[in-house]
Every structure is written in C-alpha cells, then in structure tokens.
Amino acid sequence: MIHEYRLARRVQFYETDAAGIVHFSWFFRYMEEAEHALWRSAGLSIHASGRDIGFPRVSTSFDFHRPLRFEQEFVVWLRIAAMTKKTIRYACTLTSGDLRIATGALTVACVKRQPDETLVAIEIPPEIAARFQVAPDVNA
Amino acid sequence: MIHEYRLARRVQFYETDAAGIVHFSWFFRYMEEAEHALWRSAGLSIHASGRDIGFPRVSTSFDFHRPLRFEQEFVVWLRIAAMTKKTIRYACTLTSGDLRIATGALTVACVKRQPDETLVAIEIPPEIAARFQVAPDVNA
Amino acid sequence: MIHEYRLARRVQFYETDAAGIVHFSWFFRYMEEAEHALWRSAGLSIHASGRDIGFPRVSTSFDFHRPLRFEQEFVVWLRIAAMTKKTIRYACTLTSGDLRIATGALTVACVKRQPDETLVAIEIPPEIAARFQVAPDVNA
Amino acid sequence: MIHEYRLARRVQFYETDAAGIVHFSWFFRYMEEAEHALWRSAGLSIHASGRDIGFPRVSTSFDFHRPLRFEQEFVVWLRIAAMTKKTIRYACTLTSGDLRIATGALTVACVKRQPDETLVAIEIPPEIAARFQVAPDVNA
Numbered sequence: 001m002i003h004e005y006r007l008a009r010r011v012q013f014y015e016t017d018a019a020g021i022v023h024f025s026w027f028f029r030y031m032e033e034a035e036h037a038l039w040r041s042a043g044l045s046i047h048a049s050g051r052d053i054g055f056p057r058v059s060t061s062f063d064f065h066r067p068l069r070f071e072q073e074f075v076v077w078l079r080i081a082a083m084t085k086k087t088i089r090y091a092c093t094l095t096s097g098d099l100r101i102a103t104g105a106l107t108v109a110c111v112k113r114q115p116d117e118t119l120v121a122i123e124i125p126p127e128i129a130a131r132f133q134v135a136p137d138v139n140a
Numbered sequence: 141m142i143h144e145y146r147l148a149r150r151v152q153f154y155e156t157d158a159a160g161i162v163h164f165s166w167f168f169r170y171m172e173e174a175e176h177a178l179w180r181s182a183g184l185s186i187h188a189s190g191r192d193i194g195f196p197r198v199s200t201s202f203d204f205h206r207p208l209r210f211e212q213e214f215v216v217w218l219r220i221a222a223m224t225k226k227t228i229r230y231a232c233t234l235t236s237g238d239l240r241i242a243t244g245a246l247t248v249a250c251v252k253r254q255p256d257e258t259l260v261a262i263e264i265p266p267e268i269a270a271r272f273q274v275a276p277d278v279n280a
Numbered sequence: 281m282i283h284e285y286r287l288a289r290r291v292q293f294y295e296t297d298a299a300g301i302v303h304f305s306w307f308f309r310y311m312e313e314a315e316h317a318l319w320r321s322a323g324l325s326i327h328a329s330g331r332d333i334g335f336p337r338v339s340t341s342f343d344f345h346r347p348l349r350f351e352q353e354f355v356v357w358l359r360i361a362a363m364t365k366k367t368i369r370y371a372c373t374l375t376s377g378d379l380r381i382a383t384g385a386l387t388v389a390c391v392k393r394q395p396d397e398t399l400v401a402i403e404i405p406p407e408i409a410a411r412f413q414v415a416p417d418v419n420a
Numbered sequence: 421m422i423h424e425y426r427l428a429r430r431v432q433f434y435e436t437d438a439a440g441i442v443h444f445s446w447f448f449r450y451m452e453e454a455e456h457a458l459w460r461s462a463g464l465s466i467h468a469s470g471r472d473i474g475f476p477r478v479s480t481s482f483d484f485h486r487p488l489r490f491e492q493e494f495v496v497w498l499r500i501a502a503m504t505k506k507t508i509r510y511a512c513t514l515t516s517g518d519l520r521i522a523t524g525a526l527t528v529a530c531v532k533r534q535p536d537e538t539l540v541a542i543e544i545p546p547e548i549a550a551r552f553q554v555a556p557d558v559n560a
Contacts, residue, residue, distance in 0.1 A: 013456060013467060014305060014449050016298035018187060018350050020257070020469075023294050024197040025168045029434050032165075036433060040491070047158060047433060047490050049397065049440075057164040061201035067259065070298050070467050071460070117160070117329065119207065153316060153327060154309050154445060156438035158490050160329075163434050169294050176293060180351070187293060187350050189300075189537065210327050210438050211320070257469065298467060300537070304477040305452075308445045327438060337444040341481035347539065397440070399487065 003135040005038035007076040021067035031092045034078035042131040055108040062104040079135035143275040145178035147216040161207035171232045174218035182271040195248040202244040219275035283415040285318035287356040301347035311372045314358035322411040335388040342384040359415035423555040425458035427496040441487035451512045454498035462551040475528040482524040499555035
C-alpha cells in the first residue's frame with residue numbers, strides 16, 4: 001500500500017514568466033504530476049482508457065515561500081493526508097536542496113460519467129482504494 | 141477607486157484535457173487574467189517594463205463546483221477582499237449563466253527586486269494603493 | 281461561405297517567458313483560437329460533443345519576425361489557403377499595429393474515430409465543407 | 421563537441437486535450453526541452469542569468485504522424501542540422517517504441533538585448549559555438 005511519492009523535477013523554460021520565475025499555475029501541475037506518478041507506483045492509472053470513472057479535483061491550494069527559476073532542480077513530495085469513501089486528500093511540499101519552496105493541498109473525488117456527460121460522485125472502487133493508505137505524521 | 145472586475149471569457153480548446161473538461165490549473169490563469177484586467181481598468185499595469193517592483197503570488201486556492209467544457213462561455217468576477225500595507229487579497233467567483241462553476245482566492249504581496257535577484261517585501265507604492273479599495277460585502 | 285477571420289487579442293502574463301516575451305509555443309495556440317472562431321463564425325464547432333469525427337493537425341509552422349510582450353495588443357488574421365476533399369490548409373499573419381509579428385501555416389485533416397480509438401482519414405462532411413471557401417489572393 | 425540529444429519523456433495529463441491526445445502545441449515544447457538538455461550536456465545554459473544575449477526562435481515546424489496519449493512514453497531525438505555564424509538549425513524526431521510520432525525543425529538566432537529592450541542579431545560567441553557541431557547524416 002502506497003502513501004507517498006517523491007518526484008524529482010527541473011524547471012523548464014516554458015514554465016517561467018516575464019518576472020523571471022515559474023508562473024504560479026505550474027505548481028498545481030507539478031503536484032498533479034506527482035499524484036499520477038504515485039498512482040503509477042501503485043500499479044494504477046488515474047485516467048485509464050475505456051473506464052467511465054474519473055477523479056476530478058474538488059479543491060486545491062498553494063502557499064508560495066520562494067520562487068523557482070529556469071533549470072532549477074526541485075522535489076515534489078506528495079503524501080496522502082486523508083481518505084474517505086469517495087475522496088482522497090493529498091498534502092504536498094516542494095523543496096529545492098534545503099529550501100522550502102511551496103506547500104500545497106489537493107482533494108479529488110471519484111465520479112462516474114453518466115450517458116448525458118454529467119458526473120455523479122461514487123465510492124472509490126475497492127481495487128483502487130486497497131492500494132492506498134494515509135501517510136503517517138502527515139501534519140508533522 | 142476600483143474594487144471589482146468582471147471578465148467574460150470562452151473556453152479555448154487547449155485549456156481542455158483528456159477528461160473532456162477544463163484542466164484545473166487553468167482556473168488560476170483565469171483568475172489572474174481578471175486581476176490584470178482590474179489593474180488596467182485602474183489605469184495600471186501589474187508588470188510595467190523598467191520597474192523594479194512586482195506582485196508575486198503568496199497563496200491561492202480554488203473550490204471546483206462544476207466542470208467547464210470547450211467553447212463554454214463564463215464570467216470571472218474578481219473582487220478586492222482585503223488590503224494591507226504590503227498585500228492585496230482577492231476573492232473570485234466563476235459562473236456560467238446561472239451556474240456556479242468555481243470559487244477562488246488569491247493573495248499577492250508587493251516586492252522589490254534586489255540587485256542579486258532576491259525579492260524583498262515592501263509597502264505598496266501610494267500611487268498604486270490609492271487606485272484600489274476593498275469591495276463592499278465581499279463575504280456575502 | 282467563410283474564408284477568413286480576424287481575432288483581436290492581448291498578451292496574457294502566463295504566455296510570457298523569462299526572456300520577457302511571448303513563448304513561441306503560444307503562437308500555435310493563437311492560430312488555433314482564430315481557427316475555432318472562424319468555425320464559429322460559420323455556425324460550426326470544430327469539436328462538437330457526441331460527434332465521432334475530428335480535425336487533428338497534420339502539419340504546422342511559424343516564422344517569427346518580432347517578439348510580443350505582456351499586455352501588447354495584436355491581431356491574428358487567419359485565411360483558408362487551400363481545401364481538398366479531406367484537408368483544410370490555413371495561412372496566418374500576426375500583426376500589432378503596423379508591425380508584422382509572425383507568419384504561420386496549419387493543415388488539418390478530417391478523421392473518424394474508430395471503436396479501437398485509432399483515427400482514419402475521411403472526407404470532410406458536405407455540411408461542413410459547404411460553409412468554407414478558399415480566400416482570394418491568399419498568397420499575396 | 422555535441423551534435424545530438426535523446427530525451428525520454430512521458431505524456432502528462434495537462435498536455436492532453438478534449439480529443440484525448442496531446443495538444444499539438446506541446447510538441448514544440450518537447451522539442452525545446454530536448455534543445456535545453458542538449459545545451460546542458462554541452463555544459464551550457466541557453467538562458468544564463470545576468471547574460472544579455474539570448475537565442476529567440478526564428479522559425480519552426482512540425483509534421484504529425486500519429487497521436488500521443490496520456491502516460492505514453494516517447495523519445496525526442498534532437499540533432500544539429502546546420503550552423504551559421506548567427507544561427508543554429510535543429511532537426512527533431514519523436515518516436516514511441518517503433519512508432520514514428522512526429523518530425524520537427526527549429527531555427528534559433530543569437531541576439532543581444534539593447535538597453536531599449538530591442539533585440540539585435542549578433543554572432544554566436546565562440547565559447548558557445550565551439551561546443552556544438554552539425555550531426556552526421558542529419559538528412560538521412
């Protein structure tokens with residue numbers, strides 16, 4: 001059972017903006033990259049083709065402590081902070097060497113796509129839920 | 141003195157993802173588009189060339205209520221929720237027709253770029269602060 | 281019958297990079313925005329929900345003459361340069377005031393999605409082809 | 421002296437669009453990622469802080485042979501196809517396993533930023549030009 005993932009990453013040029021630093025919208029993509037890598041490390045894909053369930057984002061946030069710059073290396077540390085029957089909440093910390101860069105959170109819900117394209121919340125299928133557990137000391 | 145802005149927008153194809161809906165990272169860009177339009181409506185640019193101050197993002201969040209799809213029209217309603225000597229906090233509501241799509245928040249701080257490229261928090265220059273005021277009933 | 285579209289646009293902050301100018305990948309998105317607006321002006325959506333045909337990109341190019349900067353206003357002028365039974369080729373010119381910014385080209389093909397998700401080239405449906413015509417003097 | 425780079429990559433979710441495949445604008449970013457990795461493998465950064473020269477894109481193109489999908493693994497093979505005193509031209513091939521995905525080209529020019537922010541073409545500094553050479557059989 002998986003409860004965390006550490007993704008090593010380097011800033012790409014197209015992620016920077018005219019202020020010379022990574023545009024803040026990218027931190028949410030970095031966090032999602034780590035989420036999908038965590039799922040792969042559990043033997044799963046969060047968006048398997050032909051499956052009618054999905055995991056849309058319910059809420060998310062980031063606090064930014066220091067900027068990231070072009071070609072800077074950093075680590076995205078994602079942990080499962082909470083699980084309910086229908087949702088997963090992640091906690092995320094970005095660091096670069098010893099520097100704390102940013103702190104994020106993300107909650108996703110399991111939904112089933114209806115024939116009319118609307119999304120209805122359902123319980124996370126047991127074969128998925130069984131692969132994950134809450135990380136110890138996630139609020140430490 | 142300006143306290144709000146309403147930006148009308150349509151979903152572009154490159155903003156959608158393989159789930160058929162707008163990728164959640166785009167909501168932060170929509171909110172920032174409205175912020176910069178609010179500054180322009182106050183006669184200002186948030187990133188004027190040749191100026192050594194900037195307004196990096198300190199924290200931000202979004203709650204997602206309903207998905208947006210390709211070519212859907214929506215409105216980003218941005219209000220100034222609070223101002224301190226060094227920061228501005230915005231509240232944001234996305235709607236599409238009568239539907240509530242998402243609710244966001246964004247706090248930015250005024251900084252001065254040092255010769256070594258580090259950023260130091262400073263007070264918002266009075267000629268900028270004088271153009272803005274907190275929106276009434278922003279928590280209504 | 282439609283043969284051209286002019287899209288007025290302003291540079292958004294997240295479209296700039298650390299060199300202080302619009303990242304070149306955005307010019308392809310600007311061109312596509314104009315394409316989809318051209319289709320809407322013909323009463324069509326290029327990606328209608330529930331339809332099993334699509335228009336993937338076959339080839340594209342851009343020549344860059346001058347940079348674009350944050351908040352700069354520009355116009356994307358898209359013209360239909362050629363049509364075959366299965367493809368449409370567009371020519372694109374970006375200008376800002378009197379300045380020539382960039383020149384692009386884009387060819388798209390009509391495809392049908394097979395049950396196994398592969399794409400097979402088909403003829404453009406007549407109700408779509410009838411809405412478009414080649415622009416006069418497109419090579420002028 | 422460096423003449424090529426092979427970048428291994430996986431499709432991220434935010435790179436896909438509502439057609440279920442990678443949006444075509446991303447191929448240009450993939451090609452640029454490989455370019456910057458090629459420069460790093462030569463001991464260089466294409467955008468070193470404090471330096472007043474840059475390498476803006478002059479022209480670029482892609483032919484798309486097959487789509488890429490979420491989590492698909494692929495390789496970006498970038499080669500130096502030509503060098504002049506002021507420009508570098510790259511040739512690029514994307515493959516996924518045995519499949520040819522796309523073929524691209526990119527020409528960049530060396531420029532010096534003037535005090536008024538305009539860009540003037542200059543010769544590539546010898547300490548940079550000396551690290552690169554044209555790849556053999558690049559048109560094979």
